[in-house]
Amino acid sequence: MSSSRSGPVAGAGVGRHLLIVDDDDRIRELLKEYLAREGYRVTGAAHAAAARRLMELIEFDLVVLDVMMPGESGLELTTWVRGKAQLSRTPVLLLTARGEAADRIDGLSRGADDYMSKPFDPKELSLRIDAILRRTGVKPIMPREIRLGTAMFDLERLELTRDGVPMRLTEAEAQLLKTLALHAHAPVERMDLSPDTADITGRAVDVQVTRLRRKLEADPKNPRYLQTVRGVGYMLAPD
Structure with missing residues (x-):
């Protein structure tokens, strides 16, 4: 995965809170750093159990899930998210090293909003997140x-x-x-x-x-x- 040090897109993610779930510490921290520069607030989780606890406590605007994780996979976690009434409309973007069509179909059939294969460019990920958020809801207006x-x-x-x-x-x-x-x-x-x-x-x-x-x-x-x-x-x- 490549990462540039370009400046933030002014206000691109202001008011949006993302959850990144990936057992790879390096990828998780790189994404947190990059997306924070884009204006997002980002919380990380190293596995599905931690992600469940966070999602039950905090309302996230979008969740980025790694598919291949020890224990519960991102696909299984997506199914859990879609089965919870209070989370069912939370957008989910899946990340995985498995790029076969069958894998994409499986992820999308479980309710994922988008699917990206590794390695990926953080800028493309940011643009896809922005596109999902524009499709799924109006960007919140911050009170003065x-x-x-x-x-x-x-x-x-x-x-x-x-x-x-x-x-x-x-x-x-x-x-x-x-x-x-x-x-x-x-x-x-x-x-x-x-x-x-x-x-x-x-x-x-x-x-x-x-x-x-x-x-x-x-x-x-x-x-x-x-x-x-x-x-x-x-x-x-x-x-």
Whole structure:
């Protein structure tokens, strides 16, 4: 698989959350890096069991599945996705080293929306993802403002007010709040909230969240809007 270092397509994947399921760590990380530059938010899973847990917790806009995985295959996982009422309309794109017509027919007959053979060009994959998302639904319109009780956050100006009074935000706090707002009601992994920091523990994010809660919440110790999602990270739940 080839990969270029070209710049991102402005806004191509803004508001879209993808799940990449592949037991090959290299391919999974390369796709996560490339698609993130295209504007997508990307979560990875190394096997079907992990993907099931994630899909039961998080609503994804599209799932990219490797067919040949140890244990449950991508084909079997596609059948499971199509059999779940809350997931049945989630687009699925299959990736595999098996390019025979019979394999493609099998994948499509199980409900996959598209099928790509390895090796592949990440740019083509991105274009196919974009085409699937355009076919299957309208691209979400991002709100300019979100309401959090008596607080209001302007995503364009990165300004927060509470009871009409401006609340001072550091640049890091403003960017963190914007990221959470763009993925409202969906858990965001702790490290995805601080991609440019050298802090691999995520503690800097925890400190910022604590400060934000003091500015947002009526009771910061029992947050209503900026919630902790155990084992994942944080989630913003605006009104």
